[in-house]
Amino acid sequence: MNIVVCVKRVPKTAEADIFIEKDGKDIKKDNLVFALNDWDGYAVREAVALKEKFGGEVVVVSIGPEEAKEVLTRCLAMGADRALRIEEPPSSDACLIAQILSQAIKTQPFDLILTGVQAEDDGWGQVGVALAQILGLPHASIVNRIEIEDGKAKVKRELEGGLEELLEVKLPAVLTIQTGINEPKYVSLSAILEAEEKETKELGLEEIGVTHKEPLHTTIEQVSFPPVGKMAEILKGSPEEVVGQLTEIIKKKKG
Amino acid sequence: MGEIFVLVEHRQGKIRDITYEMIGLGENLANQKRTSLTALLLGQDVKTMAEDLSSRVSKVLVVDDENLRNFNSVLYQQALSSLISKYQPILLLIGHSAFGMDLAPSLSIETDLPLVTDCIGLWFENEKLKAIRSIYGGKVNASVSLKESRGYIATIRPGVFAPKPVGEKKGAIIMEHSPLKGATDIKKFIEYIEAPITGEDITQAEILVSVGQGIGGPEHIPMFEELAKNLGGTIACSRPVVDRNWLPKERQVGISGKTVKPKIYIAIGISGAFQHVTAMQGSETIIAINKDPRAPIFSVADYGIVDDFKNVIPILKEKVKGQTL
Numbered sequence: 161m162n163i164v165v166c167v168k169r170v171p172k173t174a175e176a177d178i179f180i181e182k183d184g185k186d187i188k189k190d191n192l193v194f195a196l197n198d199w200d201g202y203a204v205r206e207a208v209a210l211k212e213k214f215g216g217e218v219v220v221v222s223i224g225p226e227e228a229k230e231v232l233t234r235c236l237a238m239g240a241d242r243a244l245r246i247e248e249p250p251s252s253d254a255c256l257i258a259q260i261l262s263q264a265i266k267t268q269p270f271d272l273i274l275t276g277v278q279a280e281d282d283g284w285g286q287v288g289v290a291l292a293q294i295l296g297l298p299h300a301s302i303v304n305r306i307e308i309e310d311g312k313a314k315v316k317r318e319l320e321g322g323l324e325e326l327l328e329v330k331l332p333a334v335l336t337i338q339t340g341i342n343e344p345k346y347v348s349l350s351a352i353l354e355a356e357e358k359e360t361k362e363l364g365l366e367e368i369g370v371t372h373k374e375p376l377h378t379t380i381e382q383v384s385f386p387p388v389g390k391m392a393e394i395l396k397g398s399p400e401e402v403v404g405q406l407t408e409i410i411k412k413k414k415g
Numbered sequence: 416m417g418e419i420f421v422l423v424e425h426r427q428g429k430i431r432d433i434t435y436e437m438i439g440l441g442e443n444l445a446n447q448k449r450t451s452l453t454a455l456l457l458g459q460d461v462k463t464m465a466e467d468l469s470s471r472v473s474k475v476l477v478v479d480d481e482n483l484r485n486f487n488s489v490l491y492q493q494a495l496s497s498l499i500s501k502y503q504p505i506l507l508l509i510g511h512s513a514f515g516m517d518l519a520p521s522l523s524i525e526t527d528l529p530l531v532t533d534c535i536g537l538w539f540e541n542e543k544l545k546a547i548r549s550i551y552g553g554k555v556n557a558s559v560s561l562k563e564s565r566g567y568i569a570t571i572r573p574g575v576f577a578p579k580p581v582g583e584k585k586g587a588i589i590m591e592h593s594p595l596k597g598a599t600d601i602k603k604f605i606e607y608i609e610a611p612i613t614g615e616d617i618t619q620a621e622i623l624v625s626v627g628q629g630i631g632g633p634e635h636i637p638m639f640e641e642l643a644k645n646l647g648g649t650i651a652c653s654r655p656v657v658d659r660n661w662l663p664k665e666r667q668v669g670i671s672g673k674t675v676k677p678k679i680y681i682a683i684g685i686s687g688a689f690q691h692v693t694a695m696q697g698s699e700t701i702i703a704i705n706k707d708p709r710a711p712i713f714s715v716a717d718y719g720i721v722d723d724f725k726n727v728i729p730i731l732k733e734k735v736k737g738q739t740l
């Protein structure tokens with residue numbers, strides 16, 4: 161069972177102060193911490209678990225700047241066998257990323273391709289399913305369980321309100337992986353150091369036959385902070401004072 | 416000129432709310448473009464649904480086929496690409512839901528219609544479609560322009576646009592010949608699996624103390640449980656807390672968990688992703704505690720505390736202890 165996993169290096173913005181670039185087209189990224197997209201971590205662990213069961217090889221692929229090597233190394237430390245970093249186009253959209261991934265993956269042997277459901281930064285939730293169509297493969301998205309039997313993947317998809325759907329997809333296929341499908345595991349420093357010894361192959365866009373390097377469908381014209389419409393009343397003072405106000409509010413609203 | 420199409424989302428015999436929200440949005444866009452709005456209903460035995468829709472839109476196109484009974488992206492895509500080449504709509508709206516996320520990206524590649532996903536704003540500017548998307552975990556909005564095209568596909572974030580209510584319209588219901596040539600064996604729907612009914616029912620609680628990834632680890636859970644108990648409430652959480660096994664699934668609030676409407680919802684260390692917010696914004700009073708003043712949760716909360724929870728929760732927990740609030 162050979163598995164390709166697509167992984168993205170993303171900035172962690174949840175707790176960071178955000179500033180907008182002068183040209184207004186993106187946020188400033190030089191002060192941000194980057195890491196492996198949360199969803200993709202689940203996909204890598206799932207691939208490694210399948211490999212342990214069925215044998216074969218796990219290849220991780222990322223389109224990104226040189227620093228994307230760090231997340232690839234992390235994936236190798238999590239148990240992937242080989243890593244490919246593809247040069248990043250100057251600007252891109254989900255459709256172009258899917259197109260480039262398809263070019264890179266075509267030359268790899270695979271029975272299964274895994275992606276995350278969505279990237280934490282741009283949140284298109286699009287690349288995996290688009291990639292499947294470009295490669296002419298079936299897909300299932302938002303997958304939270306995989307069982308492999310006779311050339312098929314029996315998968316559970318997560319729907320709304322706790323409902324799930326059981327379905328069967330013929331292999332080779334693309335599955336987009338939902339968080340919670342497996343348990344996060346601690347990746348030790350020694351595993352990372354060991355992984356640094358493994359090779360990460362670097363490929364240019366032309367080398368894999370990509371000549372179109374512009375976004376295919378969408379371009380971001382401008383980013384801005386969301387309008388502060390309805391905004392919470394922020395309680396002010398020392399922690400004791402704030403808690404005092406809060407208790408009064410709770411008393412009143414509890415009725 | 417081509418029309419605007421809304422793909423009706425239904426499951427287990429019921430039209431889902433996102434459909435009405437898309438009809439609300441689609442009607443405005445159709446007025447802007449001086450064209451009409453058509454609802455596309457794919458399924459089997461969908462007469463009641465078609466009647467409901469015809470009171471809200473001027474036309475309902477129905478494809479009735481036993482293979483469309485339950486959602487299967489392969490068959491839906493076949494039917495849709497055939498309808499698209501027949502009618503050449505200028506825009507097709509699909510929900511940004513488990514249904515739409517499994518369908519729109521591959522349909523866009525097959526039909527070569529540009530796609531923009533998860534829109535919270537959408538309009539035409541000259542011939543081009545433009546959209547607003549919420550990115551970087553909701554901290555920034557992006558205005559996106561699509562490349563010029565004869566038609567577009569957009570997926571719409573649930574819970575953002577005002578739903579179109581039942582109306583006085585007597586829209587035409589048009590039966591379309593099914594373009595499907597039988598079932599498919601590359602992707603097969605087997606069954607639905609309902610969520611098991613176990614443990615505490617958080618939808619019944621009057622006060623929810625809801626914790627997110629920002630609490631840092633499971634070691635703080637007992638403190639929040641005690642706070643919940645002291646307040647006469649129940650503990651709930653966001654999805655990453657369940658993914659990391661800090662709390663069981665039945666405690667999860669959100670689009671893939673439970674929808675709650677307590678008297679008081681206290682969100683601690685929760686950033687406010689739409690998948691969480693759509694399922695708790697109906698609470699009577701929302702209080703958010705988060706150390707990031709720009710966290711999107713503050714725009715749905717009524718009251719906020721900008722601080723590390725560790726500075727606030729221990730004091731609050733003791734203060735309300737033994738008090739009948």
Ligand SMILES: Cc1cc2nc3c(=O)[nH]c(=O)nc-3n(C[C@H](O)[C@H](O)[C@H](O)COP(=O)(O)OP(=O)(O)OC[C@H]3O[C@@H](n4cnc5c(N)ncnc54)[C@H](O)[C@@H]3O)c2cc1C
Nearest residue numbers: 627628629653654669670671672684685686691706707724
């Ligand atoms: C198909 C799909 C379905 C989903 N369904 C759900 C769902 O049902 N429910 C759900 O919740 N999510 C769901 N999600 C996930 C959702 O997109 C978000 O990833 C998730 O809600 C984020 O959880 P969070 O706010 O706890 O974590 P984060 O986004 O990481 O936010 C943590 C917050 O804690 C704050 N914080 C950090 N440290 C402290 C501190 N010491 N004191 C105070 N504040 C602190 C940070 O500032 C930040 O705002 C779904 C996603 C997808 C794609």
Ligand SMILES: Nc1ncnc2c1ncn2[C@@H]1O[C@H](COP(=O)(O)O)[C@@H](O)[C@H]1O
Nearest residue numbers: 166167223275276278279284285286287
């Ligand atoms: N630059 C990239 N390199 C490799 N994989 C990517 C990249 N961007 C997106 N993906 C994959 O596509 C998934 C969905 O991303 P998106 O459609 O951008 O939300 C991610 O979880 C990754 O698995």
